[in-house]
Amino acid sequence: KLPLGGFGISRFLLDLQLAQLAEATGVQVVTETKVDAIRFSETFLLDIASRRTDCKQIRARVCCAAYGKRSNLDIKWKRPFLEAVDKKLDNFIGIKYHLEGDWDPALIGLHNFEDGYCGLSRIEEGRYCLCYMTTAASLKRCGNDIRRLEAEVLAVNPHLRKILATSRILDGFPVTISQINFNSKETVKDHVLMLGDAAGMITPLCGNGMSIAFHTGKLAFEGIHRYLHGSCSREVMETEYAASWNHHFAARLRTGRRLQRFFGRKALSNAFVGLFRTFPFLAGPVIRMTHGKPF
Numbered sequence: 001k002l003p004l005g006g007f008g009i010s011r012f013l014l015d016l017q018l019a020q021l022a023e024a025t026g027v028q029v030v031t032e033t034k035v036d037a038i039r040f041s042e043t044f045l046l047d048i049a050s051r052r053t054d055c056k057q058i059r060a061r062v063c064c065a066a067y068g069k070r071s072n073l074d075i076k077w078k079r080p081f082l083e084a085v086d087k088k089l090d091n092f093i094g095i096k097y098h099l100e101g102d103w104d105p106a107l108i109g110l111h112n113f114e115d116g117y118c119g120l121s122r123i124e125e126g127r128y129c130l131c132y133m134t135t136a137a138s139l140k141r142c143g144n145d146i147r148r149l150e151a152e153v154l155a156v157n158p159h160l161r162k163i164l165a166t167s168r169i170l171d172g173f174p175v176t177i178s179q180i181n182f183n184s185k186e187t188v189k190d191h192v193l194m195l196g197d198a199a200g201m202i203t204p205l206c207g208n209g210m211s212i213a214f215h216t217g218k219l220a221f222e223g224i225h226r227y228l229h230g231s232c233s234r235e236v237m238e239t240e241y242a243a244s245w246n247h248h249f250a251a252r253l254r255t256g257r258r259l260q261r262f263f264g265r266k267a268l269s270n271a272f273v274g275l276f277r278t279f280p281f282l283a284g285p286v287i288r289m290t291h292g293k294p295f
Contacts, residue, residue: 065189071198092180092181096176114266182202203257
């Protein structure tokens with residue numbers, strides 16, 4: 001059992017409701033817009049390309065990056081995690097489905113297979129989200145064919161074989177992402193506060209990435225609010241945010257990276273799960289090490 005419990009919601013619905021809440025409080029939300037460059041000189045100047053506005057630049061006193069695991073800005077900034085050579089933490093791919101099927105709505109499934117693992121959990125409207133992660137090399141061995149990968153690799157696991165055979169895939173899926181990287185990142189880059197996965201990505205088997213993203217937003221807000229009201233300098237805001245981020249998340253991400261190494265290899269992952277079955281009291285501390293505390 002997860003000590004704190006939880007509930008499931010899709011990113012489609014979550015992002016929509018967050019945008020609506022923001023607009024209701026007076027925030028100008030601009031869609032179909034890409035930030036091409038960020039320059040800092042006392043204030044920020046953002047070069048943008050947009051289908052929604054003729055504006056080419058935006059000036060701001062504070063800038064946060066909450067764009068996820070990787071963007072064009074990472075490449076322009078030449079962030080060090082892009083050059084990391086630890087292939088055990090680099091170059092993963094993710095596949096996501098929304099499904100209809102007959103599974104226990106109170107159960108979160110975590111299923112292992114060669115070179116990866118798969119999660120299944122309930123979301124809204126009685127639907128389920130199935131996500132799995134594996135290596136780019138594993139997909140390449142299957143001719144870069146997702147269906148073949150599922151039939152030849154995932155379906156070796158009898159639980160996954162049953163899920164894949166009995167579920168109905170909803171329109172618009174699968175959705176795929178590539179070049180997933182779990183190496184450490186900077187929390188402040190050129191005076192930009194990095195939020196969520198842009199500051200550091202926890203391994204999906206820990207199942208807590210969205211909570212971390214929300215928490216980083218809260219920590220950033222606390223410093224930004226003080227800075228904009230003249231209660232602290234920009235330097236203090238950045239330093240305190242980096243220190244708070246490290247206090248709350250650095251150890252959790254390190255634990256996630258260690259756990260990641262146990263999955264995807266049959267003998268190691270079976271031994272890992274078997275240890276928890278034999279000594280269930282060990283599971284609680286591991287969950288707390290990755291999930292943190294309410295905020």
